[in-house]
Amino acid sequence: MLQISDNLKHVREKIAKAASKVGRNPQDIQLVAVSKTVDIKRIKQAIEVGATILGENYIQEARRKIEELGQDVRWDFIGHLQSNKVKYAVDLFEMIHSVDRLSLAQEINRAAEKKKKEVRILIQVNISGEEAKSGIDPGGVISLVREIASLPNLSMEGLMTMPPYFDDPEDARPYFTSLRELRNTILMENIEGISLKELSMGMSGDVEVAIEEGSTLVRVCSAIFGERNLTTS
Numbered sequence: 001m002l003q004i005s006d007n008l009k010h011v012r013e014k015i016a017k018a019a020s021k022v023g024r025n026p027q028d029i030q031l032v033a034v035s036k037t038v039d040i041k042r043i044k045q046a047i048e049v050g051a052t053i054l055g056e057n058y059i060q061e062a063r064r065k066i067e068e069l070g071q072d073v074r075w076d077f078i079g080h081l082q083s084n085k086v087k088y089a090v091d092l093f094e095m096i097h098s099v100d101r102l103s104l105a106q107e108i109n110r111a112a113e114k115k116k117k118e119v120r121i122l123i124q125v126n127i128s129g130e131e132a133k134s135g136i137d138p139g140g141v142i143s144l145v146r147e148i149a150s151l152p153n154l155s156m157e158g159l160m161t162m163p164p165y166f167d168d169p170e171d172a173r174p175y176f177t178s179l180r181e182l183r184n185t186i187l188m189e190n191i192e193g194i195s196l197k198e199l200s201m202g203m204s205g206d207v208e209v210a211i212e213e214g215s216t217l218v219r220v221c222s223a224i225f226g227e228r229n230l231t232t233s
């Protein structure tokens with residue numbers, strides 16, 4: 001309990017420091033506590049000490065946890081979403097960070113329409129071009145945004161990315177810069193009915209750099225909950 005509380009405090013301080021370094025308001029940066037593979041007891045502790053947004057990667061695991069912990073806190077989906085799991089995702093999550101193809105967006109829109117809901121979404125962009133990474137190529141983002149803008153039950157709110165892993169977080173900076181610049185390029189298209197306010201970028205190792213480059217949603221797991229067991233993550 002104390003550990004999670006200290007960790008959360010430490011992460012919040014890091015966020016505030018990075019924000020003030022570049023003259024941003026720390027309130028413009030939201031912390032998503034990523035709870036993949038973390039047990040219910042520890043997630044509960046995090047909520048008790050002030051975590052308000054939880055991030056999950058796997059639908060099955062998230063269903064179990066959310067049924068038990070409830071939806072007073074906000075749950076965001078940050079993992080790869082398969083089409084056959086969309087109906088659950090729409091029930092469980094307020095925001096989906098990982099929309100990377102039109103068929104998936106259409107699927108989410110249909111499910112949201114059935115439930116008379118609006119789902120907040122981000123487009124996941126594969127800035128690095130690594131083959132193993134999910135996300136749409138930067139070159140395809142503008143046309144995907146246009147298509148999504150016409151889907152009435154989706155609220156298009158921004159972009160998400162995951163750079164490759166580096167020991168030195170400075171090496172991740174160019175990927176964050178690219179995502180921000182891509183966002184600015186799309187804004188110049190003046191596409192109606194969308195917002196691109198959110199940039200979901202930055203994790204335990206590179207929160208500061210991501211915030212300096214404009215992140216509005218940082219997704220942090222190990223710096224809050226401790227190192228993951230590598231065999232189960």
Ligand SMILES: *Cc1c(COP(=O)(O)O)cnc(C)c1O
Nearest residue numbers: 034078203204205219220221222
């Ligand atoms: C696990 C995960 C994170 C957080 O990872 P840490 O480096 O442990 O903070 C962020 N985003 C996604 C998509 C993840 O899967």
